[in-house]
Amino acid sequence: xxxxxxxxxxxxxxxxxxxxxxxxxxxxxxxxxxxxxxxxxxxxxxxxxxxxxxxxxxxxxxxxxxxxxxxxxxxxxxxxxxxxxxxxxxxxxxxxxxxxxxxxxxxxxxxxxxxxxxxxxxxxxxxxxxxxxxxxxxxxxxxxxxxxxxxxxxxxxxxxxxxxxxxxxxxxxxxxxxxxxxxxxxxxxxxxxxxxxxxxxxxxxxxxxxxxxxxxxxxxxxxxxxxxxxxxxxxxxxxxxxxxxxxxxxxxxxxxxxxxxxxxxxxxxxxxxxxxxxxxxxxxxxxxxxxxxxxxxxxxxxxxxxxxxxxxxxxxxxxxxxxxxxxxxxxxxxxxxxxxxxxxxxxxxxxxxxxxxxxxxxxxxxxxxxxxxxxxxxxxxxxxxxxxxxxxxxxxxxxxxxxxxxxxxxxxxxxxxxxxxxxxxxxxxxxxxxxxxxxxxxxxxxxxxxxxxxxxxxxxxxxxxxxxxxxxxxxxxxxxxxxxxxxxxxxxxxxxxxxxxxxxxxxxxxxxxxxxxxxxxxxxxxxxxxxxxxxxxxxxxxxxxxxxxxxxxxxxxxxxxxxxxxxxxxxxxxxxxxxxxxxxxxxxxxxxxxxxxxxxxxxxxxxxxxxxxxxxxxxxxxxxxxxxxxxxxxxxxxxxxxxxxxxxxxxxxxxxxxxxxxxxxxxxxxxxxxxxxxxxxxxxxxxxxxxxxxxxxxxxxxxxxxxxxxxxxxxxxxxxxxxxxxxxxxxxxxxxxxxxxxxxxxxxxxxxxxxxxxxxxxxxxxxxxxxxxxxxxxxxxxxxxxxx
Numbered sequence: 001x002x003x004x005x006x007x008x009x010x011x012x013x014x015x016x017x018x019x020x021x022x023x024x025x026x027x028x029x030x031x032x033x034x035x036x037x038x039x040x041x042x043x044x045x046x047x048x049x050x051x052x053x054x055x056x057x058x059x060x061x062x063x064x065x066x067x068x069x070x071x072x073x074x075x076x077x078x079x080x081x082x083x084x085x086x087x088x089x090x091x092x093x094x095x096x097x098x099x100x101x102x103x104x105x106x107x108x109x110x111x112x113x114x115x116x117x118x119x120x121x122x123x124x125x126x127x128x129x130x131x132x133x134x135x136x137x138x139x140x141x142x143x144x145x146x147x148x149x150x151x152x153x154x155x156x157x158x159x160x161x162x163x164x165x166x167x168x169x170x171x172x173x174x175x176x177x178x179x180x181x182x183x184x185x186x187x188x189x190x191x192x193x194x195x196x197x198x199x200x201x202x203x204x205x206x207x208x209x210x211x212x213x214x215x216x217x218x219x220x221x222x223x224x225x226x227x228x229x230x231x232x233x234x235x236x237x238x239x240x241x242x243x244x245x246x247x248x249x250x251x252x253x254x255x256x257x258x259x260x261x262x263x264x265x266x267x268x269x270x271x272x273x274x275x276x277x278x279x280x281x282x283x284x285x286x287x288x289x290x291x292x293x294x295x296x297x298x299x300x301x302x303x304x305x306x307x308x309x310x311x312x313x314x315x316x317x318x319x320x321x322x323x324x325x326x327x328x329x330x331x332x333x334x335x336x337x338x339x340x341x342x343x344x345x346x347x348x349x350x351x352x353x354x355x356x357x358x359x360x361x362x363x364x365x366x367x368x369x370x371x372x373x374x375x376x377x378x379x380x381x382x383x384x385x386x387x388x389x390x391x392x393x394x395x396x397x398x399x400x401x402x403x404x405x406x407x408x409x410x411x412x413x414x415x416x417x418x419x420x421x422x423x424x425x426x427x428x429x430x431x432x433x434x435x436x437x438x439x440x441x442x443x444x445x446x447x448x449x450x451x452x453x454x455x456x457x458x459x460x461x462x463x464x465x466x467x468x469x470x471x472x473x474x475x476x477x478x479x480x481x482x483x484x485x486x487x488x489x490x491x492x493x494x495x496x497x498x499x500x501x502x503x504x505x506x507x508x509x510x511x512x513x514x515x516x517x518x519x520x521x522x523x524x525x526x527x528x529x530x531x532x533x534x535x536x537x538x539x540x541x542x543x544x545x546x547x548x549x550x551x552x553x554x555x556x557x558x559x560x561x562x563x564x565x566x567x568x569x570x571x572x573x574x575x576x577x578x579x580x581x582x583x584x585x586x587x588x589x590x591x592x593x594x595x596x597x598x599x600x601x602x603x604x605x606x607x608x609x610x611x612x613x614x615x616x617x618x619x620x621x622x623x624x625x626x627x628x629x630x631x632x633x634x635x636x637x638x639x640x641x642x643x644x645x646x647x648x649x650x651x652x653x654x655x656x657x658x659x660x661x662x663x664x665x666x667x668x669x670x671x672x673x674x675x676x677x678x679x680x681x682x683x684x685x686x687x688x689x690x691x692x693x694x695x696x697x698x699x700x701x702x703x704x705x706x707x708x709x710x711x712x713x714x715x716x717x718x719x720x721x722x723x724x725x726x727x728x729x730x731x732x733x734x735x736x737x738x739x740x741x742x743x744x745x746x747x748x749x750x751x752x753x754x755x756x757x758x759x760x761x762x763x764x765x766x767x768x769x770x771x772x773x774x775x776x777x778x779x780x781x782x783x784x785x786x787x788x
Contacts, residue, residue, distance in 0.1 A: 028676050035128040038114065039066045041121065055130060057100040066126070069097050071104070086111040086124055097128065106132045137658060154295045155496055164199070164306045171299055172202035179288060181276050183253055187218065187226060188264075188272035188303070195219045196226055196272060201253075215250055224248050226273045229261040233270070235293055236261040239282040257281040260289060262296040266304030267632040274299065293605055297640055301633070305488055312481040333472045335359060336370060336379075342461055343372040346442060352449070353422070356441040358391045359469060360384070364569070364624035367391055381621050383570060388418040394427045394439050401427035402455065405447045424449035428458050430466035437469055480515075484630055487511045491634060495641040504641070505537035506544065512615065512634065513539065516627060520594060520616040523638070524550060526560055526602075526609055533560075533611070558583050559599040559612045567628055568597040570620035596622040600635040604643045613638060664695055685717035692787065693719050700769060704729060705777075705785040713737070713785060715763070724766050736760055736774060741783045746775040 029036050035052035037045050043066040048058075058064055070078050074095060085091035090112035097107040108131045114123040153174050161167035172184040183203050187196040196218040201208040210216050220227050225246045229236040239258045241247040247259065256277045264271040274296045276284075332338055339357035346355060355372040365384040369391065370377055382389065386396035393415065394401050403409040404424050413421075422443035430438040440462045442450065494507045509521055520540040524533040533550040552560060558581060559566050568574055572595060578584070594616035602611040613635045617623065670691055689701040702718040711732045715724050731737045734757050739747045749756055750771045751764050764772055777785040 032676060033672060037064075037126045037128075039124045039126060041123065043067050046123065052128070055099075055128065056097075057103075062100070064100075066124075069099075071096055071098065082111060083124070087113040087121060094131065105130055106135045134662075141655065141658070154298060162306065162309070164303065164310075167299075167302060167306065168200040169202065169207055171295065172200055172207075175276070175292065175295065176202055176204070179276075179292070181283075182279050183256070183275075183277035185275035185277065186264075186272065187275065189230075189270060190217075193270075194221070196230070199272070203253075213250075215248075218248075222248075225259060225261045226275060229263045230270055230273055233263050233265060235263070235289065237284050237289060239284060253277065255279050258283045260284050260292065262293055264296055264300035264303065266300045267629065267636045269304065269629075271300045271303050271307075290605075294640075294644070297605065297636075301492075301637060301640070304633070305485060308481060309485050312478055312485065332468075333475050335469060335472050336377075338465065338468050338472070339370045340372070340377070342440065342465060345461070346457075352442040353445050354443040356391065356439070356443065357465075358441065359438040360395050360436060361624060362435075363626065364621055366569070366621035366624070367395070381619060383573060383621060387415055390417055390421060390425075390427065391439050391441065394429055394441070395436050398429055398431070398436050400429065400455075400459075401425060402450075404450065423447050426450050426455060426458050428455075428462040430462045430469065432466045432470045437466060437473075440465060484515060487515055488633060488637070491637055495637060508634075508638070509537060509539050512631070515630065516615050516623065517617070518615045519618045521614065522547075523602075523611065523613050524556060525611040525642075526552075553584075555583055555597055555599060556612060556614070559601050559614075560609050563601050563603065563607075563609050565601065565628060565632065566597070566599045567623075567625075569623075570595050571597055573620070593618050595620040598623055598628060598631060600628070600631050602635055602639040602642065604639060604646075610639065610642055682717065686719065689717045689787075690719040701787065703777075703785065703787050706731065706783065716785075722766060722768070724763065727763055727766065729760055729763050730757065733757075734760060737786070740774060740776040740786055744776055744778060744783065746773055748773045 029047075030049050032049055033051055035049070035055040037048040037052050040046050045064040045066065048064070052058075053060060056064070056069065067075060067078065082091050090110065092108070092110035095107060095109055096104050097109070098104055108129045110127045112125050113121050114125050116122050154171055161170060168186050172186065175181065176184050183201065185198065185202075186200040188199045189195075190197050198210045198213055198216045198218075201210060201213065218224060218226060220230070223246055225236055225238060225244070225248075228246055237260055238244045238247065241249075241256055241259050247256075249256065257279050258277070258281050260276040262274045262276075264274055274292070276292060278284075332341070339355075342357060343355040346352060353373060357370045357372070359368050360366070361368075367382050367384060367389070369380040369382070371380060384392050384395070386392040390401065401412065402425065403412055406423055409421060409423070409425070422445055424444040424447060425441060427439055427441040429436050430440060440458055442454075442458060444450070491508055491511055494504055494511075505523060509523075512518065512521060518539070520538070522535045522538040524535045526533055531552050533552060533556060535547040535550060538545045538547060550556070555566055555568070558564075568578070571578075596617040596619060597614070598616075599612050599614040601609050602613060604610050613631060615623070615631065685703050689703055692701045693699075700718065700720065700722070702715050702724065704713040705716050706713050707728075710728075712728045712730050715727045715729070718725055735755055736747060736749060736757070748771065749760075751761055751769060756764075772788045774786045774788040776783045777787060
């Protein structure tokens with residue numbers, strides 16, 4: 001500003017000064033890319049450059065006044081602060097400016113007084129720059145940071161609250177306060193899955209008692225926005241509810257203008273809906289919907305976990321009522337020990353050759369046999385095939401099978417068993433409440449081994465054993481549910497504490513292994529572009545490893561391509577099914593002996609496949625449907641964490657890119673200042689070379705000027721110095737320079753390129769360059785040199 005003022009003063013005090021003084025002023029001001037003006041003491045703009053006219057929207061001959069560009073409320077600041085400060089050390093700050101058409105923009109303004117040689121104040125020099133775009137970028141970054149803060153607060157609330165009401169209230173409060181929504185409504189499915197029950201209503205006045213609401217229950221038979229979102233499992237945005245007939249107005253919550261409905265899902269299980277309502281129409285932006293969707297996904301898992309926990313407590317209460325009966329009928333809750341005690345009792349009474357104590361899982365279609373004989377006990381797990389297996393046949397028909405001779409056996413059997421059968425057999429189903437849970441089968445290799453009394457004894461034992469088994473299953477189920485809930489919560493903590501780190505996998509694997517007792521397990525992340533998988537962690541027989549690249553094939557390929565859970569109970573026995581699905585099993589690691597294989601896809605919020613989670617066991621039928629649901633829940637947690645991790649990384653990249661852009665803009669501004677601040681060409685060129693090295697982060701920059709009389713070019717500036725300044729380069733028949741002149745565009749070359757002339761190659765080798773980018777210097781449509 002002082003340089004501009006001095007030049008301006010000289011021109012006006014010496015109107016007949018040399019032409020070069022005006023040339024200097026024009027070079028400094030007229031061609032500057034920032035808005036520059038000079039105002040007289042009355043505030044009239046007596047000079048402004050082209051950039052000023054373009055910024056403020058004035059024509060070249062249109063009068064302008066300094067005060068006109070200030071908001072009414074800022075004009076006292078101009079008189080009381082800006083002008084007095086400018087007369088001394090100068091003033092600069094951010095302030096809102098007004099264009100000729102009345103529009104406003106954020107500006108960075110610098111003002112300083114201009115004095116003559118006698119230190120008399122003559123005018124003011126003002127430089128103005130538009131910083132609106134930078135402010136918008138910073139605002140967007142601030143909004144994104146705030147959204148991430150809300151998501152973190154929601155995650156903390158889910159960890160801190162074990163009660164459903166407290167969790168819902170805290171999450172609703174966070175959503176309402178951050179997004180300034182009028183109503184946050186949470187509806188949960190009832191036990192019959194035929195209606196939505198309002199669990200919480202949160203407004204600007206706080207929580208409203210749902211007992212006061214006349215429309216607390218919403219039948220799913222009734223058309224509504226919530227029913228549509230729940231049935232289609234899709235987020236629904238209605239920015240004008242008056243135009244959607246599915247909207248159900250509430251007398252309790254009137255004057256609603258827009259509504260956002262997000263289905264709450266824990267894995268594939270629907271939980272309810274999160275409804276956001278505002279009195280303003282056209283409220284919901286894509287960014288807001290995405291953030292609320294993320295919160296809803298976490299909330300659904302948390303609700304599901306709490307409901308599981310409450311269900312376990314309900315079962316525990318029921319179990320307490322059966323304690324006295326259980327103690328009288330059962331001496332143990334261990335089914336294997338129970339079977340051993342029954343065998344011991346029968347052995348004292350009947351001395352059978354074998355006792356088959358079989359338990360049946362209808363969910364898993366699995367039979368577990370504990371076979372007792374004089375040789376000890378064998379534990380055998382098989383599938384359910386009533387066409388080949390006598391135990392499965394008894395379960396299928398739900399009636400006792402009794403024969404005492406081979407003839408009776410032949411008369412009773414109407415199928416071909418896959419194993420030899422005994423001569424005498426008593427097979428009694430164990431039933432509880434018309435539900436078959438297993439079979440007690442005593443066998444003998446002799447005829448008439450069992451009497452009618454033996455039949456009554458086994459019937460009695462079967463009844464008592466059925467009750468004992470049910471009690472044991474309830475106990476183990478409760479213990480398992482508690483263990484699962486604790487593991488799920490611990491996995492949530494691990495995902496939160498080790499967010500963004502590869503260290504999350506091992507503790508998560510340990511928790512899964514505690515629940516499922518795996519033989520092998522891996523997580524694979526899917527790269528859609530390369531159609532490959534990366535396994536950051538593989539666990540097999542207690543050993544840890546990782547696999548960087550896996551081909552997309554076999555069972556994993558089916559899960560990735562179909563996006564569906566794949567559950568193989570027995571790979572050896574289900575080869576035909578695999579062929580029908582077009583799957584050829586391919587193992588990861590050394591899991592070639594796996595019999596049970598369970599793979600769950602990992603999906604992001606858009607339903608896109610991002611990987612899979614797999615567990616394997618060397619035993620067939622090792623897992624059931626409940627295990628599959630548990631793994632799906634864990635996979636949903638991992639998927640959410642991976643998605644959040646990728647969002648976080650994207651934000652980090654955006655911040656890094658913003659910093660890089662700011663750095664480059666600052667360097668470009670410095671180059672502009674250097675070019676404008678000195679008339680010494682060598683100083684300007686040397687400074688420009690140094691700044692270009694810093695701007696593009698290159699090893700070397702040199703500036704070559706053309707000597708048309710000699711037909712060559714001279715290196716006039718370089719940074720860092722290699723002593724090459726003054727070196728001349730032949731330009732006649734030089735393909736590099738010819739292309740610059742012909743195209744007026746930059747050109748990249750490598751030193752080892754055979755088309756590079758020898759003089760150019762020597763010049764490049766002199767500065768140690770391996771490759772270079774040449775850009776033409778153009779003045780008045782003519783190439784006068786190059787920067788490389």
